[in-house]
Amino acid sequence: MLAPTDPRWLHRDLGLAVASGVCVHRAPFVGPRGRLPAEELYGTRGFDRLAKRLALTPRRLLVPDECVTWATTAVPRAAAIVRRYRIDVVVTTSPPASVHLIGAAVRRVTHARWVADIRDALVANPNRGVERMAARLKERTQWPVAHLVAERADAVVAVTETIASEMHALGRTRAVVVIANGADFDEYEELGHQPGPRLRITHTGSFFGLRDTRPFLAALAGTEAEVVARFVGDFRRADVDWARELGLGKRLELISFVPRARALELQRDSEVLLLLLADAGGRGRDVPSGKLYEYLAARRPILAVVPPDGSAAELVHRAGAGIVVAPEDTDGIRAAITSLHRHWRLEGLPDVELPGDLRASLSRYTRNQEYAALLETIHLNGGGHG
Numbered sequence: 001m002l003a004p005t006d007p008r009w010l011h012r013d014l015g016l017a018v019a020s021g022v023c024v025h026r027a028p029f030v031g032p033r034g035r036l037p038a039e040e041l042y043g044t045r046g047f048d049r050l051a052k053r054l055a056l057t058p059r060r061l062l063v064p065d066e067c068v069t070w071a072t073t074a075v076p077r078a079a080a081i082v083r084r085y086r087i088d089v090v091v092t093t094s095p096p097a098s099v100h101l102i103g104a105a106v107r108r109v110t111h112a113r114w115v116a117d118i119r120d121a122l123v124a125n126p127n128r129g130v131e132r133m134a135a136r137l138k139e140r141t142q143w144p145v146a147h148l149v150a151e152r153a154d155a156v157v158a159v160t161e162t163i164a165s166e167m168h169a170l171g172r173t174r175a176v177v178v179i180a181n182g183a184d185f186d187e188y189e190e191l192g193h194q195p196g197p198r199l200r201i202t203h204t205g206s207f208f209g210l211r212d213t214r215p216f217l218a219a220l221a222g223t224e225a226e227v228v229a230r231f232v233g234d235f236r237r238a239d240v241d242w243a244r245e246l247g248l249g250k251r252l253e254l255i256s257f258v259p260r261a262r263a264l265e266l267q268r269d270s271e272v273l274l275l276l277l278a279d280a281g282g283r284g285r286d287v288p289s290g291k292l293y294e295y296l297a298a299r300r301p302i303l304a305v306v307p308p309d310g311s312a313a314e315l316v317h318r319a320g321a322g323i324v325v326a327p328e329d330t331d332g333i334r335a336a337i338t339s340l341h342r343h344w345r346l347e348g349l350p351d352v353e354l355p356g357d358l359r360a361s362l363s364r365y366t367r368n369q370e371y372a373a374l375l376e377t378i379h380l381n382g383g384g385h386g
Contacts, residue, residue: 004070005027029067095120100153118156150172151171155175185297201229205232211278233258275289292304301352302321
């Protein structure tokens with residue numbers, strides 16, 4: 001495995017351990033530090049706002065994304081590793097999209113096979129506001145990467161059928177395999193749930209792009225139920241102000257970034273788990289939300305505020321895991337909160353028990369087997385070294 005020495009991202013989980021048997025190589029990261037431009041600009045006016053915009057401009061000029069400069073150190077390091085260990089197959093995983101440039105370069109100089117693993121659309125990002133010119137231009141900078149993947153990769157792994165279709169639309173006719181996200185049920189085996197004095201609805205993860213908390217917050221404000229909404233991770237300041245205007249006060253609990261282990265504990269020790277996915281002009285119907293699989297493994301009921309005709313809704317229904325409401329349906333969200341609270345008061349909310357066959361199919365172990373089979377096929381078809 002090749003990773004940056006320090007990706008300079010917003011957060012770092014020092015509690016994560018490298019799995020036994022995995023060797024991690026490092027290449028220096030020379031890109032800009034991670035930032036949240038909308039947060040930095042929020043509430044600024046006049047000269048201060050202009051100065052912040054100017055400070056953010058250089059990173060916006062890096063295409064296809066701010067991590068592209070890592071390729072300058074990652075390509076030679078990766079090529080050296082491939083040659084030293086006689087590696088037959090190289091796998092690159094996005095986001096960020098620029099990592100596939102590394103895969104293409106290493107394939108060219110070493111002749112090793114290349115698998116491009118795509119976990120977020122390269123053709124159009126559903127989390128960007130496509131109505132804005134700057135966002136449209138930013139999307140288009142990823143198109144050459146998408147074409148490169150479609151034309152040069154020996155195999156493409158797509159996390160959803162939509163991403164696979166996008167690769168086919170770019171002209172790719174071979175080796176596109178859909179391997180969905182998976183659930184690691186073992187991570188929750190030792191974690192317990194203790195009922196609290198109020199119904200705790202928990203969302204874990206930061207908010208980027210079009211994911212919108214406001215319909216949920218408005219719905220919560222419209223109930224008188226004993227409910228506390230817990231948001232674990234980065235929470236936009238604009239949404240904090242919105243919640244204050246709604247008078248939510250003590251009904252809102254904001255917990256900043258926590259290590260992954262703690263996030264799993266909070267998921268398990270909740271009455272309800274909140275999933276928020278925007279429709280994003282129809283593209284949100286097939287968003288590859290790894291969070292949903294975590295929630296299913298945590299076995300707590302899910303309030304899924306997602307496109308009702310999308311893949312997330314279909315999986316929640318198939319698992320019998322909770323309630324699905326459309327993202328903009330404030331009345332429906334309010335009714336769902338009220339219903340969950342009523343059941344919690346009367347009889348409690350028991351753990352969700354997945355059918356055995358569904359649990360097995362969603363297991364990350366099953367997904368790993370699918371991936372291993374693909375890599376073995378590519379290996380048997382032959383790889384080479386420069």
